[in-house]
Amino acid sequence: MFRRLFLGASAALALALAIASGGCAYAPQTPAAAPPPIVFVHGNGDSAALWQTTLWRFESNGWPRDRLFALQQPYPLARDADAKEQAGRSSTTQHMAFLKAEVDKVLAQTGAKQVVLMGNSRGGYAIRNYIQNGGGDKTVSHAILGGTPNHGVWAIPGYLEGSEFAGTGAFLKALNAPKNAAGDEVTGPVKWLTIRSDNNDKYSQPDGAWIGAKGKPTFVGYDNPALKGAQNSQIPRLDHRETSFSPDAFDLAYRFITGQAPANLRIRPEQSVVLDGLVTGLGVRSTDATSGNFSNNLALPDARVEVYAVQPETGLRVGRPVHSKVVGADGRWGPFQAASGVPYEFVVSAPGYATTHTYRSPFPRSSDVVHLKAERIASADLAAFSIVQLVRPRGYLDPTRQRITFDGQSPPPGVPLAPVAGMASSKIKLSQPEDRAIVAEFRADTVERLVGRTWPAKENHLVFLEITQ
Numbered sequence: 022m023f024r025r026l027f028l029g030a031s032a033a034l035a036l037a038l039a040i041a042s043g044g045c046a047y048a049p050q051t052p053a054a055a056p057p058p059i060v061f062v063h064g065n066g067d068s069a070a071l072w073q074t075t076l077w078r079f080e081s082n083g084w085p086r087d088r089l090f091a092l093q094q095p096y097p098l099a100r101d102a103d104a105k106e107q108a109g110r111s112s113t114t115q116h117m118a119f120l121k122a123e124v125d126k127v128l129a130q131t132g133a134k135q136v137v138l139m140g141n142s143r144g145g146y147a148i149r150n151y152i153q154n155g156g157g158d159k160t161v162s163h164a165i166l167g168g169t170p171n172h173g174v175w176a177i178p179g180y181l182e183g184s185e186f187a188g189t190g191a192f193l194k195a196l197n198a199p200k201n202a203a204g205d206e207v208t209g210p211v212k213w214l215t216i217r218s219d220n221n222d223k224y225s226q227p228d229g230a231w232i233g234a235k236g237k238p239t240f241v242g243y244d245n246p247a248l249k250g251a252q253n254s255q256i257p258r259l260d261h262r263e264t265s266f267s268p269d270a271f272d273l274a275y276r277f278i279t280g281q282a283p284a285n286l287r288i289r290p291e292q293s294v295v296l297d298g299l300v301t302g303l304g305v306r307s308t309d310a311t312s313g314n315f316s317n318n319l320a321l322p323d324a325r326v327e328v329y330a331v332q333p334e335t336g337l338r339v340g341r342p343v344h345s346k347v348v349g350a351d352g353r354w355g356p357f358q359a360a361s362g363v364p365y366e367f368v369v370s371a372p373g374y375a376t377t378h379t380y381r382s383p384f385p386r387s388s389d390v391v392h393l394k395a396e397r398i399a400s401a402d403l404a405a406f407s408i409v410q411l412v413r414p415r416g417y418l419d420p421t422r423q424r425i426t427f428d429g430q431s432p433p434p435g436v437p438l439a440p441v442a443g444m445a446s447s448k449i450k451l452s453q454p455e456d457r458a459i460v461a462e463f464r465a466d467t468v469e470r471l472v473g474r475t476w477p478a479k480e481n482h483l484v485f486l487e488i489t490q
């Protein structure tokens with residue numbers, strides 16, 4: 022077995038001095054009147070973790086942390102056919118009921134009379150359904166939909182019309198039915214904002230390439246997310262996820278809620294950084310052949326989490342774990358007091374899963390949505406010595422707009438120079454035994470450099486380098 026080499030005492034001392042000299046604390050100015058609670062709703066197959074940088078930007082502009090709520094839908098994947106029971110997946114009715122229950126909790130906790138809802142992709146469906154059919158017209162003041170395919174990912178007559186993503190299906194036809202004499206598609210008196218890309222959203226394409234029907238018309242256009250009666254905004258070249266999680270999307274959302282520009286779009290560091298989150302796993306294979314292996318957001322009790330400070334240039338661990346915990350029934354792996362300016366390796370091990378190593382950049386602020394997922398090695402990858410993946414949860418890898426290098430390769434393996442961005446990960450499979458650093462660099466709004474280590478797949482290890490921006 023390959024053994025990890027630890028840094029010497031001098032290197033460890035240098036890192037400790039860097040920790041001690043952390044940046045100045047930032048104390049945002051809280052408005053005299055408490056701002057409204059904001060409830061964030063993630064998209065299909067995603068988790069609350071994707072809202073991390075958005076939460077930080079609201080906090081950096083004075084929004085109290087205790088009035089920001091990122092929801093975690095237990096079964097985030099939509100059913101293939103909305104009306105047909107499918108293991109590990111949720112229907113539109115279940116999705117809306119979950120959102121309604123969570124909003125009720127937020128109102129009770131904060132004492133507020135109304136909330137702001139912000140959703141990405143499928144999350145926007147639940148928001149619209151709740152406001153139109155679940156009483157949300159009374160409990161919601163503002164609704165913000167980023168990249169929601171409001172007129173369907175496809176609108177092909179007779180094609181998979183049982184899916185909630187079918188523009189010609191019963192669900193979206195009911196949501197989009199005129200609400201008044203003006204033909205508005207949105208429910209009043211809620212104020213509505215949609216945010217869309219000009220032409221780079223994979224789920225708002227006139228061609229069916231992203232639904233496996235290249236060259237066939239989808240009968241939806243680039244303006245698919247726009248809704249009559251809403252304030253409809255377009256940001257050039259954003260991808261599907263960036264319509265919610267980018268600085269530009271935050272800027273629009275903040276202006277829409279407050280009527281003024283944010284003081285800044287950058288994340289302001291705080292001196293004391295406390296991290297926490299959930300450990301989740303993968304679903305099991307269902308007897309329903311259409312379900313396959315599915316992903317869920319359920320807690321994975323008895324998983325072990327270890328956190329290591331790592332050296333920025335080599336990814337080598339600095340001493341023993343700085344945090345270790347066996348996860349309980351609630352799935353929480355923290356809290357963990359992190360050090361300013363220090364990158365970390367998060368290690369998750371659980372029966373039936375690979376030992377999963379995730380390398381992250383230094384955390385500028387506290388977060389309780391540092392969610393970790395135990396993974397399994399795919400059958401096709403079993404022959405590799407080491408399997409390393411570069412992942413970008415809050416956007417796609419788009420070499421036409423971003424400078425991305427992964428283990429010296431640019432563009433990253435498997436990521437094409439394509440007219441539409443749609444891939445959030447790149448995988449490298451090393452065939453020869455190598456115990457070395459593996460480096461990725463992502464240049465977009467800022468430069469983010471990630472350094473991890475190879476770990477042997479034959480000893481059931483997987484490696485992820487996770488981009489924060």
